Amino acid sequence: MLRFAKQEFPMSEMNEIDTPAVLIDIDRVKENVSRFQSHCDQHKINVRPHIKTHKLPKFATLQLELGAVGITCQKIGEAEVMAEAGIGDILISYNILGEAKLRRLVELAKKCRLSVVADNQTVVEGLSKAFSSKSQPLDVLVECDTGAGRCGTQSVDETVELALSINNSPGLTFAGLMTYPPMGRQAEVEHWLRAAIEGLAAAGLSCTTVSCGGTPNMWNAQGVPSATEHRAGTYIYNDNSLIAQGTCTAENCALTVLATIVSRPTETRAVIDAGSKVLTSDQLGLEGFGLIPIAPEAKITGLSEEHGIIDLSACDWRPKVGDRVEIIPNHACVVSNMVDQVNLVSNGLLVSRERVAARGCVT
């Protein structure tokens, strides 16, 4: 954690940060990472953080230093950035398809301990073709749809069939199960995974890893006892959606958007210079587009790309043009992807600016 020692950086005043800007409170980052690591240590669950939330090699390294067994990426581009920065164990929790991506995957596997997932035979065939001539087989987990309705095998039979196919494919090793679970339905997820594990055992296959995930349900990660590891992403920063779900409080939120009041057209309307190009349109079931901690009753009612409209009618806060305000976004992960750099802060002071190295890795 010495990498964040304040003496390493020139201390600067916050008002040198032009707006809109993304601020990351590094003390809260460390608290958030440590707290979840302790929770998982207590329940003997490995932590494999999803780096989509921060996209920063520095924070991935911190997560490993604090006890994570490896990281999760969704895209090869993200994994390339992380491997380049020295991260040694990466799961790409995504069906990898197509010659361009498979070529990159082969190169990536030379740089780190790599594992991927598959939920269909086409993906398995592509992976096998790419890795069959390699000395080191590729670990492949079967992605299971335990109720979230995204990707994943739909039944035990399908899971066993795909696992056997992986196991019989040159260049591949069946390494276990992976699921992105429905939130708050741990018993259901456990039931699904337990049945799959038993089915696999009956077919002679064991699961080295059973990977579950999600931040909203992280404090009950132990509610899926079959899981050997938990992939959480947002937990490092937290956000307004997690406050709403009771997973954290505003005081646990490490990422905020610093904005300036650029217009006060009416008594109850303020306009900020943070629109969807920073806060994004993600609402995650919430009303409005973020929380203003100093005036929680103020409502960010609308965003255009460069403007945020705040309705002040339910609060006493009456900011002036030029005032600055911090906003906790609804969804922290997507905000990281909107900016080329973030500002690391501590105790209200700018510690450093950090390039979001894995931003915009769409492939």
Place this chain on the structure above:
Amino acid sequence: MLRFAKQEFPMSEMNEIDTPAVLIDIDRVKENVSRFQSHCDQHKINVRPHIKTHKLPKFATLQLELGAVGITCQKIGEAEVMAEAGIGDILISYNILGEAKLRRLVELAKKCRLSVVADNQTVVEGLSKAFSSKSQPLDVLVECDTGAGRCGTQSVDETVELALSINNSPGLTFAGLMTYPPMGRQAEVEHWLRAAIEGLAAAGLSCTTVSCGGTPNMWNAQGVPSATEHRAGTYIYNDNSLIAQGTCTAENCALTVLATIVSRPTETRAVIDAGSKVLTSDQLGLEGFGLIPIAPEAKITGLSEEHGIIDLSACDWRPKVGDRVEIIPNHACVVSNMVDQVNLVSNGLLVSRERVAARGCVT
């Protein structure tokens, strides 16, 4: 338009483009730009395109070559990129505040014919302080809220008062009015602007420019006869929201997202590798997250960052894993901001890759 002549570029097959990817059909771009330019020429309205949609100097240049009088930017960073590329006339339609931005504005004014807007006295004072010692005064338009409920003066009196303040401020010249109007309410907008112009005339001020805007109402730009220019952005690409509003058809849409089917978990569910990190969560009042022209009844029902969920139950389309599909996004402008590069295509062939030079300019 020779810059798009196909012989200048190596012709490549589309299947060399890895997904997800943003495709721009340059023939449709030229048609869209020409068609609106002709419409405005016919009605003697100047065109000042908003470059937020494409963020490409090459397309800004095309718009000028086809008759635009200048361009509109929302951010200084965007304007810097465009001025650097040789664009000579730029309106920044935004309240500029703060020393950092004002310093950049002064530098920018040396490189192009620059104008900005203000809707409050604090902005006017900052601009005047920055430009009072300069030989060339800065053109400042008053931004009026003609009903859209974003920024802008609220009354004729307020408009006249601010215009007089600009006119009396060292370093500034009052240059007219600017509004981002409510869509489809041209008569109301005209009434508002007409009253303001008369109020200004009574105070001894004339408006060189009256700038109106918006793509949804562009075919009735002449419905605001007081306007001397129209700022449209999305018209260069068009999108699903504009199809829904009847402004264009799917055949006019120049920007599409090329995605790959990565999973087919059930008979009626397909998952693509384009999620909110490319398509964005912008819905603009629509259901779903984009239109699939080859299967318009297929519904993109949900996005996570890297996955799009397609419900096939209302259509016959049954794509295989590995198939590719083009999607017309709900909102084209925000998609441009999500990717570092776009693929310019013509007649189904890749013409060139273009860096989105003004992407991510948040300040």
